[in-house]
Amino acid sequence: MHAGQGALCITEESISIEVSELSPLVSPIFENNLRRNPGEPEFHQAMREVFESVSLAVEKHPKYADNSILERICEPERQIIFRVPWVDDHGRTQINRGFRVQFNSALGPYKGGLRFHPSVMLGTIKFLGFEQIFKNSLTGMPIGGGKGGSDFDPKGKSDAEVMRFCQSFMTELAGHIGEYTDVPAGDIGVGQREIGYLFGQYKRITNRYESGVLTGKGLGWGGSLVRTEATGYGTVFFVDEMLRSTQRDFAGKRVIVSGSGNVALFAMEKITQLGGTVVACSDSTGVVYDSDGLDIELLTHVKNVERGRLSDYAAVRGSQSEYRAGARVWDVAADTRIDVALPCATQNELNADDARTLIRSGVIAVGEGANMPCTPDATREFQQADVLFAPGKAANAGGVATSALEMQQNASRDSWSFEYTEERLAKIMRSIHDRCAETADEYGRPGDYVLGANITGFTRVADAMIALGVI
The missing domain is CATH 3.40.50.720 (NAD(P)-binding Rossmann-like Domain)
Incomplete structure (x- = not known):
């Protein structure tokens, strides 16, 4: 598998799981999640990395154990799987599978991209959505974590075929998203063309110009400068x-x-x-x-x-x-x-x-x-x-951070310059770096940005979840 191919590249070495190496405070929770989510190695790998780090936070702050935060944060709030029928240029009906995993909304509406690629399965989307929770938290913006997509491959398809697929996909998804509920964006296989077709169908179904419902839009219809970069x-x-x-x-x-x-x-x-x-x-x-x-x-x-x-x-x-x-x-x-x-x-x-x-x-x-x-x-x-x-x-939190800036511009009916938006992005990334470094220092692991990112992202979400009660 070549780097850049955009498909799965999983080896036995890359997903080796040794539960016994985890802290006794978190290993039973992790083991239970392995049992409840079989056949999803990427999701297991993402959980393992987070559990290794946040066990230190759980030891230092018992409130995170007392409120079953880890159990709840690993269970998506909602998993949507649906059939996507569409007609190709030869008049044949094709069937794909669509997904949207709304993982955690403690900090704000679900936010995360849509991936269109033959490798997409539920486990892929769960891994990406789980990562998105903490990535979005690190930005400091009021956005929760989610992810979606389909095993549809836009490569080799005509514009008309991509449009028909996107319209069918959005017809099913539209009832589950909204600017205050869930805001998808692009990912592998979903660029401005696909976002345009998806947004057009959402507008048609809802009879609303709700520009904040999708990010990654074209500059002429609600998009943000710097989002591509x-x-x-x-x-x-x-x-x-x-x-x-x-x-x-x-x-x-x-x-x-x-x-x-x-x-x-x-x-x-x-x-x-x-x-x-x-x-x-x-x-x-x-x-x-x-x-x-x-x-x-x-x-x-x-x-x-x-x-x-x-x-x-x-x-x-x-x-x-x-x-x-x-x-x-x-x-x-x-x-x-x-x-x-x-x-x-x-x-x-x-x-x-x-x-x-x-x-x-x-x-x-x-x-x-x-x-x-x-x-x-x-x-x-x-x-x-x-x-x-x-x-x-x-x-790589800069993409979703600028998506949140796009949402701000949509909400205020405003449009910012490239220089101003890039300056905002640079400031957010510096802030993420500094918070990760400070957390690593606090936990006696200076320079460990993995630990710093995981604990910083986790604690902000966990504190919000505790404040909102058992939901």
């Missing part, structure tokens, strides 16, 4: 803060990035603006490597305008670029010095062997631009080597 920019802002905390920055650093979609492209753009050099990135067919740095402007044109592949970029770039068909981007680190690595493609794409390769190459910082792209063993390798490590729920 936000996840990539935000990841770089967070990693830059980590570097600055150790009196370093991106200037002169050699960087590799997995993926070449929006998150990866805009991460690379911001790295270049900050003085770094991106030497390699990937897609589902291979890796492109430029020892003196990728031409990010050309790469963005090839990917976003021409809808081309990295092989097309390499063909235009000529002898300055090396295209490695079928290769993995982390293998580049075996041949050259790498200072920073950003996995921005999909879950569990970077394993322990990859981590060791990066460590040998001299990597000093890793930032997760995707959701859970590093296996647990890879994360441990980085931490044991004292590599600065930014977990996805903190590092």
